[in-house]
Amino acid sequence: MIRLEGPYTSPTAVTLLPNPNTEDAEGLEHQLDFGFAMNGTRYTYVKTTVDKRITFQFENIGRGKILEIQEFLKQFRGEHIKLVNFRSQTWKVFVDDDTFEFTTDKRSINSGGSRKEAGSFTLEFVGNEIT
Amino acid sequence: MLGFAPISSTPISALPAAAEGAVAGPPLAFGEAPFGSLVGVAAPVAPAADPVEELAYAIGEFAIGELANEAASTTKEESASNAVTFGQQLAKNFELNRSVSNSITFSQEALNNFKLESVSNVITFAQELLDNFRLEAVSNSLTFGQVLLDNFRLESVTNTLTLAQLLAFNIEINLVASNVINLGQVATTNIIQVSASNEIVFNPFVSLDWELNVSFEHTIQFNHDARRTFEESVSNTVTFVDTACQEHPAENIVSFDQTAVGSVGPAIEQSITFAQTAVVEIDLNIAQSDAIVFVQSAVGFIETNCDLYEYTPFGNLPAAPTLSTRTTIVLDDGVTTLTFRNPTFGNTDQVETFQVINRTRGGTSRPFASSIWPKNITLSMSVNELTRVEALAIQAFYKTNLGKEITFTDMEDRDWTGILLNVDVPINDGGGVNESFDCRYSLELEFIGDLV
Numbered sequence: 001m002i003r004l005e006g007p008y009t010s011p012t013a014v015t016l017l018p019n020p021n022t023e024d025a026e027g028l029e030h031q032l033d034f035g036f037a038m039n040g041t042r043y044t045y046v047k048t049t050v051d052k053r054i055t056f057q058f059e060n061i062g063r064g065k066i067l068e069i070q071e072f073l074k075q076f077r078g079e080h081i082k083l084v085n086f087r088s089q090t091w092k093v094f095v096d097d098d099t100f101e102f103t104t105d106k107r108s109i110n111s112g113g114s115r116k117e118a119g120s121f122t123l124e125f126v127g128n129e130i131t
Numbered sequence: 132m133l134g135f136a137p138i139s140s141t142p143i144s145a146l147p148a149a150a151e152g153a154v155a156g157p158p159l160a161f162g163e164a165p166f167g168s169l170v171g172v173a174a175p176v177a178p179a180a181d182p183v184e185e186l187a188y189a190i191g192e193f194a195i196g197e198l199a200n201e202a203a204s205t206t207k208e209e210s211a212s213n214a215v216t217f218g219q220q221l222a223k224n225f226e227l228n229r230s231v232s233n234s235i236t237f238s239q240e241a242l243n244n245f246k247l248e249s250v251s252n253v254i255t256f257a258q259e260l261l262d263n264f265r266l267e268a269v270s271n272s273l274t275f276g277q278v279l280l281d282n283f284r285l286e287s288v289t290n291t292l293t294l295a296q297l298l299a300f301n302i303e304i305n306l307v308a309s310n311v312i313n314l315g316q317v318a319t320t321n322i323i324q325v326s327a328s329n330e331i332v333f334n335p336f337v338s339l340d341w342e343l344n345v346s347f348e349h350t351i352q353f354n355h356d357a358r359r360t361f362e363e364s365v366s367n368t369v370t371f372v373d374t375a376c377q378e379h380p381a382e383n384i385v386s387f388d389q390t391a392v393g394s395v396g397p398a399i400e401q402s403i404t405f406a407q408t409a410v411v412e413i414d415l416n417i418a419q420s421d422a423i424v425f426v427q428s429a430v431g432f433i434e435t436n437c438d439l440y441e442y443t444p445f446g447n448l449p450a451a452p453t454l455s456t457r458t459t460i461v462l463d464d465g466v467t468t469l470t471f472r473n474p475t476f477g478n479t480d481q482v483e484t485f486q487v488i489n490r491t492r493g494g495t496s497r498p499f500a501s502s503i504w505p506k507n508i509t510l511s512m513s514v515n516e517l518t519r520v521e522a523l524a525i526q527a528f529y530k531t532n533l534g535k536e537i538t539f540t541d542m543e544d545r546d547w548t549g550i551l552l553n554v555d556v557p558i559n560d561g562g563g564v565n566e567s568f569d570c571r572y573s574l575e576l577e578f579i580g581d582l583v
Contacts, residue, residue: 001439011446012446012447013444013445013446013447013448014444014445014446015444015445015448016438016439016443017439018439018440047494048494049490049494049495049496050494050495051494051496061440062439062440062441063454063543064438064440064441064442064443064451064454065438065439065440065441065442066480067442067452068442068443068444068448070480070482070508071444071448071449072444072448073482073484074482074484074506075447075448077484077485077486077498077500077506078484078486078487078498078499078500078501079498079500080498094488094496094498095486096488098483098484098485098486099481099482099483099484100481100482100483100484101479101480101481101482102479102480102481102482103477103478103479104476104477104478104479104480105476105477106476115454115456115542115543118440126488126496127496
C-alpha cells in the first residue's frame with residue numbers, strides 16, 4: 001500500500017493507493033555533463049543531489065480512487081508531501097510532473113464506483129528517504 | 132515669585148480684625164484651628180522681647196500672592212515652576228524649645244455620635260506648558276492617607292486624584308511621561324458596610340505629529356486584604372484596551388500572584404475558575420450555565436476507513452463526487468444538442484497543474500505553485516460507429532462553436548463547461564470496406580473545462 005500525506009509538515013489530507021506494479025523505478029537525480037577537448041581528453045562535470053526519482057505505475061485503479069488522486073495532486077502541487085511506500089519507507093517528495101494522464105481502460109469488478117470501471121496512471125515523485 | 136503677607140511679631144490676638152480670615156477672639160493653642168483653616172508656622176520672626184512665647188502663638192493667615200511665571204512667549208532654559216515655600220529664618224541668639232516644621236494639614240474630625248456623610252479631600256495639580264519650552268520632566272506626586280478610627284459610621288471613603296499633564300506643541304521631551312499613583316486605603320475595626328474601591332483610568336494620548344521614543348506602560352496592582360468578615364464582596368475588575376499603530380505590538384499581561392500568610396497545609400494554586408452556585412430552595416427565573424468550549428483538532432487518519440478503490444479521502448480533500456451511469460454523452464451549446472453513445476475504453480483525463488521547481492546550490496529542491504495558477508482537466512475520448520448524418524452534424528456543431536463555451540455531459544452524468552480543442556479532425560472515416568455499412572465514422576473528442 002502507498003500512503004500519501006500532504007503537505008509534508010502538518011498534513012491535512014491522506015490518500016491511500018494499492019501497491020503499484022512491479023515496474024516501479026528508483027533512479028538517481030545526479031547530473032553528468034561531459035565533453036571532449038580538441039586532443040580527445042574527456043572532461044566531466046558532475047552535480048550530485050540527495051534526491052531520487054521514483055516512478056510508480058498503477059493499474060486497475062477504481063474510478064473513484066482516480067478522481068481522489070486527481071484532487072490530491074491538484075491540491076498539493078508545488079508542495080512537499082510525505083510518501084510511505086510498500087516497503088514502509090518514508091520519503092519526503094514532490095510531484096515532478098505538471099501533467100498527469102489517467103486512462104480508463106477496463107471494467108473491473110473490484111474497482112468500485114458506479115460504473116465498475118478501472119484505469120491506469122503513472123506517478124513520478126522526486127525526493128529523498130527520511131531516515 | 133511668591134508673596135507671603137508678613138506676619139507680625141505681634142501676638143495674633145492683637146492683629147487687626149480687618150485681616151481676611153484672621154482668627155478673631157482669644158489666642159488659640161498651637162494646632163487648634165477651625166475646620167478648613169490653613170495652619171502653619173510662619174516666618175520670619177523678628178526679634179522680640181519674648182521670642183519663644185511669640186512663636187508659639189504665631190498662628191494666622193497666609194495670604195498667598197500671585198503664582199505667576201510670565202514666560203508665555205519667550206524662550207527660557209529654566210523650568211517653570213510654582214512653589215509654595217515655608218521659610219523659617221530664625222535670628223541668631225534665639226533659643227527655641229519647639230521644633231521647626233512646615234506642614235499643610237487638612238483636618239476634618241467628626242466626634243462621637245456624629246453621622247458624617249462624606250469626607251473628601253480634593254487636590255488638583257494642573258501643569259500646563261505653553262509653546263517653545265524645553266522641559267525635562269513633568270511629574271506630579273501626591274499621597275492621600277485616610278485613616279478611619281473606631282465607632283464611626285462612614286458612607287464612603289473616596290480618593291479622587293486627577294493628574295493632568297498637557298503638553299503643547301514644539302516641546303522636546305526626553306523623559307518618560309508617567310503617572311504614579313499609590314492609593315492606600317486601610318479600614319480598621321468596627322467599620323460596617325464599607326466598600327473600598329480603586330478606580331484608575333490611564334488614558335495617555337499622543338498626537339500623531341509627535342515623535343516619542345518612549346513606550347506607554349501601565350502597571351496596576353490591586354491588593355485587597357480582607358481577613359475579617361465583610362459583608363461586601365472583594366473584587367478586581369481590570370479592563371485592558373490597547374491600541375497600537377503601525378508595526379508595534381499591543382500586549383496585555385495579567386499576572387496572578389497569590390500568597391498565603393500563615394500555616395497553610397495544601398499548596399497554593401494558580402487557577403481561573405468560573406463558578407456559579409445557586410442556593411437550594413431559591414427559585415431563579417434565569418438559567419445557570421457555564422459555557423466553555425474546548426476545540427481540539429487531531430491531525431491523523433484511520434487507514435481502515437480508507438478504501439483502496441473508492442473515493443475515500445481523509446482530510447480536507449473535496450467530498451466524493453456524485454457519479455451515476457449514463458448510456459450517452461451530450462454536447463450542448465444552448466441551441467443544438469448532440470447525443471452520442473458512450474465512448475470506447477481508453478478515454479483519458481489529463482490533469483495539468485503548473486508549478487516551479489527550483490534547486491539550490493546544495494541540490495535541495497524547492498517546489499512552488501501559486502494557488503491562483505490554473506489547474507486544467509482535458510477529457511479525451513473516442514466515439515465509434517457513427518453514421519454519416521451524425522458525422523456531418525458534429526462538423527456543423529464544431530464550426531458553430533469554435534472557441535465558445537459549451538456544456539458537456541459525460542458518461543458519469545457529470546456536467547462540464549469548456550471548449551472543444553480538436554477542431555482540425557473531429558471526424559474519422561473508417562474506410563470503405565463495406566460501403567453499405569454506413570456506421571463507419573468515429574468522433575475524437577478533446578474537451579477542456581471545469582465541472583459545473
